Amino acid sequence: MSTPSKKKSLKQPDTKLSSKESSKNDKIQEEMRVLESEIRSHQYFYYLENSARISDKEFDLLFTKLKKLEAKYPDLVSEQSPTKLVGSDISVSSDFEKVKHKVPVLSLENTYNTEELLDWIQKTDPEQIYSVEWKIDGASIVLYYEKGILKRAVTRGTGGVGDDITENIKTIQNIPHELKSKIDLYVRGEVFMTFEDFEQFNEDFGGKYANPRNLTSGSIKHKYASEVAKRPLQIYTYDAYFPNGRKNIQTHKQALELMKDEGLPLSPDTEFISLKEMEKHINRLKKKKDKMPFPIDGLVIKINHLALRDSLGETSHSPRWARAFKFDAMIQESIIEEIIPQVGRTGKITPRARIKPVQLAGTTVSYATLHNQDYISQLGVGIGAKVKISKRGEIIPAVEEVVEPGLNGVYLLPKKCPSCNSKLQKVDESVDLFCINLSCPERMKHTIQFYCQKKQMDIDGLGERQIEIFFDKKWIQKIPDLYNLQNYKDEMEAMEGFGEKSVALILNGIEKSKSKSLRTLLPSLGLNELGHKVTELLIENGYESIDSIIDLAKNNNAIEILNSLHGIGPRTAEAIVKQLNDASVLDMIGKLKKSGLNFQAELVEKSDIRIFENQSWCVTGSFENFQPRDKAMDLIVRHGGRKVTSISSKTTHLLYGEGAGSKLSKAEELGITIINEKEFIDLLKKDNIPYSNEKE
Ligand SMILES: [Zn+2]
Known part of the structure; x- marks a missing residue:
């Protein structure tokens, strides 16, 4: 402690020293922040893109440098440091810490048509x-920012208590770890996945996930944050709570503006509408909804004035100042008579409710999906419950709400597979149960159905029902049996509902499938991780026949070799090697070969007009003139270009169409040439390259 008399003389050197020190600290701090953001962006490219832009060694150098600085200057370590994120990967477990929400997280009351909504207004x-606003169909979370720093991200949970999934949420690219100003703010948001990102990701996982929402809610609760980082998750925020008072924020509009200014991502198209314009506006959005790149299950309509919200308050379940509006949802009440766990192709168990038949949207509905155990438990559904059933668009009818719970308590899925009696297990994520027995009869039946689908081998006349009948008669038990189905021609023709014509159609379709190439055949087999994208990658890398792929799988270094291919991760590499060394898989392939199936990739004939020479093109979204989009890819390859399935620093062009997902923004970020359908056609026209105008 300095006495007042000494203060004056001491003050001078003191400030000098501290200013010198602080300017040095500033410099170090700045260096650390730069390192952090560099590391974070490399992690992003590595995890999300499978495309490292620097070598592992260079990355490690950056990382070590930051760690050393952090060790030397512990006071300057940022809470958002990537060194912390990686370290915490190990400690995050599937049993997340339960956290009490600081403000109850209510759900919205639904309205199912415009009259109901206008009536409420x-x-x-x-x-x-x-x-x-759009009601995005994802997973609801609450972000707690304290002094501008993201302290916690918590699932909605019961509304009162949720899971702390902060480390997982921090891996989502568009979420700010730090706001622009040092305010306290609690933010509600929805984590989601675009359709395109979902399809691609799901294909790589053998179609294991039913929809983007299931994959999203599974992903955010994954055990390892490093795994979550690989998922193409995004977030939009839509409401803010100000724990220290709202000050000059009087409306929801102002709150959204503030959120935007603070760097929080908001969903598009939010508008502020009076009662007079409401119906027109809703009709506009109804039309627009199908063009949106992410899943939407309706709209949210909220009072703009915040003081009015306060005075209206809430019931124990939901606020009185907001309503959800479900698009074209047809709702009926019914009773659950039975719950049947169904086994899918991948072994996933989906509980299906048999209900007392009701008329919905002009059809009689007798079954509705219950998705999974989490969904059942959340709703509190059991046999005998009175429920609301909805049907929206082409989506399978679903149980939406419980009206009266019934007397049997909440339904629990069985522990054993209803088809083969093997023990059911949770795989990777916790949401769904799986039968992991590869020769489970139900799984086999669905595998055959999958093989015949339009997107796969496209066998005419062989729909799910026909396959079910032939399967039950034991005429087809595995995929190769399809090619012996002609042995039962007479029996088939004699069957009710078949006849000569439809049998001829089926047998013809089976025969025609032999002309499909490896490109379609391999993904149609329904092997784990071996979907269309991975098959394309293998072909791109010169593995153009099943024999060359099997040879590769036999190689002692197969996993390393596959892993080194751009776009194939360790999990996929392992799955390929395991399955292509499996006797039953090899037996199936052998039998199909004997039946004359084509396990060779057809190659695109090269033209002399090589306008895409030395270019690497990625194609995303859907197109009017190129359906399927392979047609555009073939044109690129025919004229000298290389096609790639994901964006990396080596990609030179991105051709994008309707519904393009995250690839578009990544291409923008990397400064890749971005081309739309019209510009692409103009390029072709310049050299008189014909392109198909007709849809097939
Ligand atoms: Zn089974």
Whole structure:
């Protein structure tokens, strides 16, 4: 402690020293922040893109440098440091810490048609302005920012208590770890996946996931944050709570503007609408919804004025100042008579409810899906429950709400497979149960059905019902049996509902499938991780026949070799090697070969007009003139280009169409030439290259 008399003389050198020190600290701090952001962006490219832009060694150097600085200057370590993220991968477990929400997280009451919604507005306050927002079908979370720093991310959970999934959520690219200003803010948001990202990711996992929502909610609860980082997750935030008072924020609109200014991502198309314009606006959005790249299950309509929200308050379940609006949902009440666990192709168990038949959207509905155990438990559904059933678009009818729970308690899925009696297991993520027995009869039946689908071998006349009948008669038990089905021609023709014509169609379709190439055949076999994308990657890398792929799988270094191919990760490499060394898989392939199936990739004939020479093209979205989009890819290859399935620093062009997902923004980020359908056609026209105008 300095006495007042000494203070003056001491003050001078003191400040000098501290300013010198602080400027040095500033410099180090800046260096650390730069290192952090560099590491984070490399992690992003590595995890999300499978495309490292620097070597592992270079990456390690950056990492070590940051770690050394952090050890030397512990006071300057940022809470968001990537060194912390990686370290915590190990400690994150599937049993997440339960956290009590600081503000109860309520769910919204639904309205199912415009009249119901307008009626609610009339009763609430017809003079007010209401916000109309997309209701994104993902996983709901709450982000807790304290002094501008993301402290916790918590699942909605029961509404009162959720799981702390902070480390997982921090891996999502568009989420700010730090806001622009040092405010306290609790933010609600929805984690989701675009359709395109979902399809691609799901294909790589053998179609294990039913929809983007299931994959999203499974992903955010994954045990390892490094695994979550590989998932193409995004987030939109839509509401803010100000724990220290709202100050000059009076409306939801202002709150959203503030959120945007703070760097929080908001969903597109939010508008502020009066009662007079409401119906027109909703109709506009109804039309637009199918063009949106992410899953939407309706709209959310909220009162704009925050003080009015406060005065309206909430019931124990939901706020009185907001409603969800479900698009074209047809709702009926019914009773659950039975719950049947169904085994899918991948072994996934889906509980299906048999209900007392009701009329919905002009059809009689007798079954509705219950998705999985989590869904059942959340709703509290059991046999005998009175429920609301919905049907939206082409989606399978679903149980939406429980009206009366019934007397039998909440339904629990069995522990054993209803088809083969093997023990059911949770695989990777916790949401679904699986039968992992590869020769499970139910799985086999679905595998044959999958093989015949339009997207796969496209066998005419062989729909799910026909396959089911032939399977039960034991005429087809495995895929190769299809090619002996002609042995039962007479029996088939004699069967009710078949006849000569339809039998001829089926046998013809089976015969025609022999002309499909490896490109279609391999992914149609339904092997784990061996979907269309991985098959393409193998062909791109010169593995153009099944024999060359099997030879590769036999190689002692197979996993390393596969892993070194751009776009194939360790999990995929392992699955390929394991399955292509499996006797039953090899037996199936041998039998199919004997039946004359084509296990060779057809190659695109090269043209002399090589306008895409030395270019690497990635194609995303859907196109009017190129359906399927392979047609555009073939044109690129025919004219000298190379096609790639994911964006990396080596990609030179991105051709994008309707519904393009995250690839578009990544291409922008990397400064890749981005081309739309019209520009692509113009390129072709310049050299008089014909392109197909007709849809097939
Ligand atoms: Zn089974």
